Amino acid sequence: MPSHPDRIKTPGVDATTGSLGQGTSLAAGIATGLNMQGSENYVYLIVGDGELNEGQCWEAFQYLAHFKLNRCIVIIDENKKQLDGTTQDILNPFDIEEKMRAFGFVTHKVKGDDLIAIDQAIEDCKKIEDQAVCIVLDTIKGQGVKFFEEMDANHSVKFASEAVQIATNQALEELRKGRA
Numbered sequence: 686m687p688s689h690p691d692r693i694k695t696p697g698v699d700a701t702t703g704s705l706g707q708g709t710s711l712a713a714g715i716a717t718g719l720n721m722q723g724s725e726n727y728v729y730l731i732v733g734d735g736e737l738n739e740g741q742c743w744e745a746f747q748y749l750a751h752f753k754l755n756r757c758i759v760i761i762d763e764n765k766k767q768l769d770g771t772t773q774d775i776l777n778p779f780d781i782e783e784k785m786r787a788f789g790f791v792t793h794k795v796k797g798d799d800l801i802a803i804d805q806a807i808e809d810c811k812k813i814e815d816q817a818v819c820i821v822l823d824t825i826k827g828q829g830v831k832f833f834e835e836m837d838a839n840h841s842v843k844f845a846s847e848a849v850q851i852a853t854n855q856a857l858e859e860l861r862k863g864r865a
């Protein structure tokens with residue numbers, strides 16, 4: 686995966702994004718088109734918690750909620766960090782789940798490394814018929830590799846080869862345990 690989602694490079698990614706916030710409007714547009722066509726397809730919109738700094742996100746959310754576009758499943762990656770620090774220090778998002786509820790969404794909050802819980806939350810979202818839906822993932826930035834998890838500034842990192850070896854070994858260890 687490149688650092689920004691790229692529909693040419695990553696199978697399963699349908700929209701190339703990178704300018705924060707724009708993916709929310711794009712997903713709302715795709716969801717509107719599908720709805721007009723009577724399609725039963727789903728749109729999965731993944732948004733960062735720092736990305737929520739962008740006012741554009743809230744405009745798109747309000748739109749999704751107003752038009753009850755419940756086939757757009759909004760997934761917020763609440764890893765508590767953004768590019769240059771913690772979300773709390775840079776621009777406090779307060780309670781994201783509560784905010785999404787206030788915007789008219791049905792919400793679920795699950796641990797970001799619990800695949801079964803995420804799958805269940807998606808299935809629960811699909812049962813909602815007349816309201817927009819959102820899953821807030823409680824995540825850890827760099828999860829699965831202690832070396833990254835414990836690093837303060839872990840948005841984009843340059844490594845000495847020794848650090849690469851430590852991180853790789855930790856990742857392999859996690860994979861062996863079936864947790865990464």
Ligand SMILES: Cc1ncc(C[n+]2csc(CCOP(=O)(O)OP(=O)(O)O)c2C)c(N)n1
Pocket residue numbers: 703704705706732733734735736737764766767768769826840
């Ligand atoms: C409009 C816009 N402003 C700034 C940036 C630079 N930028 C890239 S990632 C990022 C932080 C995003 O934080 P978050 O959404 O929490 O993602 P995470 O780093 O946790 O994956 C910023 C400010 C950008 N890509 N687009």
Ligand SMILES: [Mg+2]
Pocket residue numbers: 733734735736762763764765766767
């Ligand atoms: Mg983040």
